[in-house]
Amino acid sequence: MSSATDTSGLRQRAVNGNGKSVAPSEEGKKTDQLLDSHTQYEFGGPWGVLAIMTGFPILMYYLWICLVFYDGQLVGPKSSDDVVPFLGRMWEHIRVDANPNWYAWKVYGGLIIYQLFLAWLVPGYMQEGLPVPSLGYKTLMYKCNALGCIYITWITAAVLHYTGIFRLTSIIDNFGHLMTVAMIVGFSVSFGMYFLTVATGNQIRMSGNFIYDVFMGACLNPRLGPIDLKMWLEVRIPWVLVFFMAVSGACKQYEELGYVTPNMAFMCLATWLYLNACIKGEECIPQTWDMFHEKWGFLVIFWNFAGVPFSYIYSVVYMSTHDPENYRFSTPTYVVLYTTLLTAYYVWDTSMSQKSRFKMYTQGITTYRKTFPQLPWGVVENPKYIQTAHGNKLLVDGWWAYSRKPNYVADWIMSLSWGLCQGLCSPIPYFYSVFFIAVLVHRVGRDFERCAIKYGKDWEKYCSIVPAKFIPGVF
Incomplete structure (x- = not known):
């Protein structure tokens, strides 16, 4: 049961009066070990991830070909007799118009090398991460210098x-x-990191x-000198390219x-907002x-090197x-289009800030x-939360209420x-939103299942206080 003392199960006063999280209970540590x-x-x-690893690159090629060479419309064989010729035409586009030429290697490789160089040398703000169970609840320090690196x-x-x-x-x-x-780099780094980590x-x-562990990853916090590679890749390559x-x-x-x-x-503004955030x-x-739980495998590596920059931006390719x-x-x-973007961005930016600042608050970090x-309502003052028996706190304030x-x-x-900005000219720019909702629903399922195991009855209490998974009164 929750250790909160008020009748609602919520607390607005930090533990020990300074917001410092207590260590997980012994029962909480056992649960963390299980998770x-x-x-x-x-x-x-294994078969599912193999299908993803082979099928998604094929899908990326197919959508790109339809977008550029078939007026943005989805195409297929005209008859059973056209299957082999159709596949031949698809392959010819890849062979001629998507071959990994030296120019592409210079541009893409140059971006990677330059971003690593800047990440290593540019001064940055040092941020403490969350306690990591697999490291005995040690916290890692992260060099946050993306702001300077990206402006440079x-x-x-x-x-x-x-x-x-x-x-x-x-x-x-x-x-x-x-x-x-980008695909070659994504595959190479994924397999390379697996073998290096195991070695x-x-x-x-x-x-x-083997194939499942390559997909999910073997390492949690890979580092190259002062650079946390997982955090570096999450921002410096995909969103810069987008x-x-x-x-x-x-x-x-x-x-x-x-x-x-x-x-x-609109797309320049939308991508700038996301990158700048x-x-x-x-x-x-x-x-x-x-950072806290997801390992660095193909799921994350390939997606950031190739998936995000080359499947989220189809509207730009079409319009250009x-x-x-x-x-x-x-x-x-x-x-209406611009207002929708700016409103959604405000909610996204401030809700992410509220949750992250709250987690910092539970660590005793109060200077941000x-x-x-910095947008209004990015920090919830005196936040309401549920104190769990595990030792963690669950935010039920701000947008999270x-x-x-x-x-x-x-x-x-x-x-x-990002799809609506080109209207109904092509269905392909809507791939981002269709794929993204599937990813989010799946991720929410993983997250909530993990929380149910981790927090038990406290999670049930949390769900009764915040019943909506996504939209209040809808879902």
Whole structure:
């Protein structure tokens, strides 16, 4: 049962008066040990993850081909006799228009090397992470310097573009080639990290099945000097590329049309908001499930190297290669579109901030980093929470008083707007939102199952106080 003393089961006063979390109880440590071991297969087990590892890259190629070479429409064999010729046409597009040429390796490899170089050298804010059960509840320190690194990257890109050394338009023009290189890197790092981790004896939570363990990962906190590779990859490659894809599309429109459409400007704003949120609130990332529990395997590595930058940005690819008259909207429609994005962004940014600051608060951290823009209601003063028998606290205040996952709802609405910005010209830009809702629902299931085991009756109490998983009164 909850150890809270008031009748509602909520507390607004920190333990020991300073917000410092108490160590997990002995029972809590036993539960953590159970959760930090392999107990069951996810994603359909070995055959399921094998299907994902082979099927998703194929899907990425297929959607890209349809988008670029078939006017954004989904195509297939015209008859049973056309299956082999159809597959031949698909392969020819990959062989010619998506081969991993030297130029793509220079661009993509250069970005990786430059981001590692900056992450190593640029000074940063040091943030303490959450206690890690597999490390005996030791906390790790994270160097948060993405803010400086990304602004340096923007300046560097601007100089290279205007001097003609590297035109930003070449990013969207070489989409297929870059995508193949990204896939190769994703596979190589995934398998390489698995073998390196096992060779050094640092693997945890293993199933014993090779392909499944490559997919889920073997290591939890891989580091290269001062760089936490898992946190580095979460921001420095995927969202930097997503932003530059949008900028590349805008530059191409400007060179060809003499102006940038409101639709493409929307994508530049949307991708900038997302990237800037990640870098200005980087110190919140160590408090997330990704850092605390998720291992660094194909699931995370491939997705960040290739999946995010080359499957979330289809609307930009479409708009950069099609007549703007196809997706021109009325002024009221643009107002609704931009308002929806900004509203969803506000909820997403502040809800993520509230949760992360609360977790810091439970560690006794009450002084927070100030970066631009800090939005109103990003920190809940005197937060209400449930004190669990495990030792952790569950936030039931701010946005988290209305939904167990308000950040997911806002994040998904933003993803939907990334498709809506090109209207109904092509169904392919909606892949992001369709795929994303499936991922979120699956992740919520994993998260809630884990919480039910970890907190027991306290989780039941939490669910009674915050019944909505996503949207209050709906779901």
